[in-house]
Structure formats: structure tokens, C-alpha cells
Amino acid sequence: MPKIAAIEYFRVPPRWLFVKITDEEGKVGWGEASLEGHTQAVEGCLDAYAERYTGMEADDIEHIWQMSWRLGFYRGGPVFMSALAGIDIALWDLKARRLGVPIYQLLGGKVRDKIKVYAWIGGDRPNDVAGQAEARKSQGFTAVKMNGTEDLGWFDSPSALDDCVERLKAVKALGMDAGIDFHGRVHKPMAKQLAKALEPYRPMFIEEPLLSEHLDGIKALSQHTSTPIALGERLYSRWDFKPFLEAGCVDIIQPDISHCGGISEMRRIAAMAETYDVALAPHCPLGPIALAANIQVDAVSANFAIQEMSLGIHYNVGGQDLTSYTHNPEVWNVQGGYIDLLKGPGLGIEIDEEQVRKFSVDAKAWVSPGFIGPGGEVREW
Ligand SMILES: [Mg+2]
Known part of the structure; x- marks a missing residue:
């Protein structure tokens, strides 16, 4: 069995971090370890993994996963699990390509032929959502997601929530569904009001209604709204998801495959959620490798519902978008709210390495936006 000969990573605009693994026969696999705003931290972790895993058998994906989780004493969290995701996805791509099959064939085979998708509208300070939703509709989307509010005080004027309800009504009037992302920027005194105000207009879901460190608060909120x-998106392993499933306060899980240890762990998180009758809607505002990896898990998961994709998201600026860095961007064409299952070997996308190398030269690490309140205080992004 071929051994791992090299592990490299490439920082590329708009804000992504790709991982390339080459085996001793010269075969390659690609992964994505993007962690928005923390690129340098993940790169440091990848340096250590590259030293540790070069020379190991490329087929031993689970052994390498367990080494990353258990051998280092410290475990979990966004940095370690994003670095591991880059390695894990690249090893799955490498193995499936060597066998000449899509990754989903190695996960038990597909249960669907098309993948339902949604896209972002409105930006960080939501505006012009009706116009943008209309544009998404003409691109083929039937569902979108938008931020609920602008940045918000811990306790703010109730009227700061009125615009959110109007935006949801405007999108629904076009015959589209909309998820509303509270983005962790809505604190408890405002979240219960906003959930109640939106309820009559039937959002597809409310996302991160409170930050995930507030399990008890989310549990209370879940009993307050239908x-x-x-x-x-800020839970990084099956151990992080477990208390939410046990508490019965989550209806749709949104693991991010680039932050939760890759294909191996997302498959397990999805299966665990299935036992609680909870749907899977993977988080993915990131690059083409992350999206292709998600689709491999979506293809085999009975409880998969809808996939986020970053086509034209407000962070994809400067000319690079989901369709960059690959030779077959047509796989992301949306029709009737769906994309076709990727049928090619490995991840099903063909990386344009020349373009990756070109744009990685002197690429800057992306810095997360930050909000400052009227008193000069920090507010959540
Ligand atoms: Mg979100």
C-alpha cells in the first residue's frame, strides 16, 4: 500500500485553505481546512500533522483520524478539527481516486441522485433581500438564508427586530423558503422576541438562535417556538453534538465539514442525529473542496435535508468564487433548487493546481469582520 509522501497546504483567496496529499506513487488527494479568520493557527497545526503523517500508509484514514484525536492529549476545538478535516478529506479523495470511484461508494453507496441546496442573500448587514432573492430564484434556487439582524446590543430596542420580519415576508412573497441566521449576534433577551415575531411567517429554520455555549438557553427557546x-457550525465533533441531541433542543444539525474533522466525523455525526430524528443540513460558506466533501456525506445520509453552498456569497469577493480553482465548475449548476450528485472519482471535482499555486503566492489570511457598538464595545459578528 502506498505511503504518504508529502502533505502541503495552500492559502488562497477569498479565505480558503486547501490541503494536498501526494502518495509515493505520485497520486494526489485534496482537502479543505478553511477556518475563517484563523488561517495561521490551522497552518501551524498542519505543519505538525505533515511531520507526523508523512511516511504513514495513505489508506489508513481512520487510524490517522484517531491519532489526531487521541494521540496528542489535547483534542477538539476549531483549530485542531479544521486541520484534521483538511487531512481527512484529502485522504478520502486520494483513496477513492485510486479505486476510481466517488467517495460515496466507499461510504455505503448513495441514497439520492440530487442534492437540495440553498444560497446566501443580504450580506452581514442584511439589505436588498427581495432583489437578491429574485436573482437567486433566476439562478435556480428555491431557498435562501439571510442574517436576521444587523449587529445588536445585548438588550436592544424591540423595534430593531421589525425589519427582520419584513425581510422574511418579502422573500416568502416570491414563493421561496428562507432560513434566518441569528448568527450568535442575538442575545437571550432579544432572541426570544425575534423567534416569536418570525414564527407566523414560517422561516425554514432559525439558526444559532443563541451561541452554542448556551445549551440551557437554547433548550428553553426550543420550548417557546414551533x-x-x-x-x-461551532460544534466540532460528535461529543460536542451529543448534549444538544440528548436535550432535544435541536431539529436540524449543521456540522461544517471543514471544522468537524472531515468526512469521517461528519458521517458519524449525521448517523448519530438520525437516531434522534434530527435532520442534516451541512454548513458550508466555504470553498469547492469543502462543498464536494459535504456532498459525499449528503449522498449517503438518510436524514440529509438541504446543503448550504457559497456561490456568490458576500465573502467571495475579488474574483474568486465557488467556481474557481477547478476544471469542472459546471457541477455547481442549480436547477429547480437542486444540484446533481457529483459522479466523478474521489470528490468529483478536478482541482486546477496551476490556479491554486498562482493565487496562493502572497495570499493574505482573511480577517473576520467585527462590529463595534455605539459605546465602543465589541459586538458579535
Ligand atoms: Mg450561521
Whole structure:
């Protein structure tokens, strides 16, 4: 069995971190370890993993996963689990390509042929959502997601929530569904009001209604509204998801495959959620490798519902978008709210390495936006 000969990473605009693994036969696999705003931290972790895993058998994906989780004493969290995701996804791509099959064939085979998708509208300070939703509709989307509010005080004027309700009504009037992302920027005194105000207009879900460190608060909120509650982009392993499933306060889990240890762990998180009758809607505002990896898990998961994709998201600026860095961007064409299952070997996308190398030269690490309140205080992004 071929051994790992090299592990490299490439920082590329708009804000992504790709991982390339080459085996001793010269075969390659690609992964994505993007962690928005923390690129340098993940790169440091990847340096250590590259030293540790070079020379190991490329087929031993689970052994390498367990070494990353258990051998280092410290475990979990966004940095370690994003670095591990980059390695894990690249090893799955490498193995499936060597066998000449899509990754989903190695996960038990597909249960669907098309993947339902949604896209972002409105930006960080939501505006012009009706116009943008209309544009998404003409691109083929039937569902979108938008931020609920602008930045908000811990306790703010109730009227700061009125615009959110109007925006939801405007999108629904176009015959589209909309998820409302509270983004962790809505604190408890405002979240219960906003959930109640949105409820009559039937959002597809409310996302991160409170930050995920507030399990008890989310549990209380879930008993206060009939709107499905979605969360999970800031949970990094099945151990992080477990208390939310046990508490019965989440309806839709949104693991981010680039932050939760890759294909191996997302498959397990999805299966665990299935036992609680909870749907899977993977978080993915990131690059083409992350999206292709998600689709491999979506393809085999009975409880998969809808996939986020970053086509034209407000962070994809400067000319690079989901369609960059690959030779077959047509796989992301949306029709009737769906994309076709990726049928090619490995991840099903063909990386344009020349373009990756070109744009990685002197690429800057992306810095997360920050909000400052009227008193000069920090507010959540
Ligand atoms: Mg979110």
C-alpha cells in the first residue's frame, strides 16, 4: 500500500485553505481546512500533522483520524478539527481516486441522485433581500438564508427586530423558503422576541438562535417556538453534538465539514442525529473542496435535508468564487433548487493546481469582520 509522501497546504483567496496529499506513487488527494479568520493557527497545526503523517500508509484514514484525536492529549476545538478535516478529506479523495470511484461508494453507496441546496442573500448587514432573492430564484434556487439582524446590543430596542420580519415576508412573497441566521449576534433577551415575531411567517429554520455555549438557553427557546432550530457550525465533533441531541433542543444539525474533522466525523455525526430524528443540513460558506466533501456525506445520509453552498456569497469577493480553482465548475449548476450528485472519482471535482499555486503566492489570511457598538464595545459578528 502506498505511503504518504508529502502533505502541503495552500492559502488562497477569498479565505480558503486547501490541503494536498501526494502518495509515493505520485497520486494526489485534496482537502479543505478553511477556518475563517484563523488561517495561521490551522497552518501551524498542519505543519505538525505533515511531520507526523508523512511516511504513514495513505489508506489508513481512520487510524490517522484517531491519532489526531487521541494521540496528542489535547483534542477538539476549531483549530485542531479544521486541520484534521483538511487531512481527512484529502485522504478520502486520494483513496477513492485510486479505486476510481466517488467517495460515496466507499461510504455505503448513495441514497439520492440530487442534492437540495440553498444560497446566501443580504450580506452581514442584511439589505436588498427581495432583489437578491429574485436573482437567486433566476439562478435556480428555491431557498435562501439571510442574517436576521444587523449587529445588536445585548438588550436592544424591540423595534430593531421589525425589519427582520419584513425581510422574511418579502422573500416568502416570491414563493421561496428562507432560513434566518441569528448568527450568535442575538442575545437571550432579544432572541426570544425575534423567534416569536418570525414564527407566523414560517422561516425554514432559525439558526444559532443563541451561541452554542448556551445549551440551557437554547433548550428553553426550543420550548417557546414551533420554528425548527438549526445549529452546529461551532460544534466540532460528535461529543460536542451529543448534549444538544440528548436535550432535544435541536431539529436540524449543521456540522461544517471543514471544522468537524472531515468526512469521517461528519458521517458519524449525521448517523448519530438520525437516531434522534434530527435532520442534516451541512454548513458550508466555504470553498469547492469543502462543498464536494459535504456532498459525499449528503449522498449517503438518510436524514440529509438541504446543503448550504457559497456561490456568490458576500465573502467571495475579488474574483474568486465557488467556481474557481477547478476544471469542472459546471457541477455547481442549480436547477429547480437542486444540484446533481457529483459522479466523478474521489470528490468529483478536478482541482486546477496551476490556479491554486498562482493565487496562493502572497495570499493574505482573511480577517473576520467585527462590529463595534455605539459605546465602543465589541459586538458579535
Ligand atoms: Mg450561521
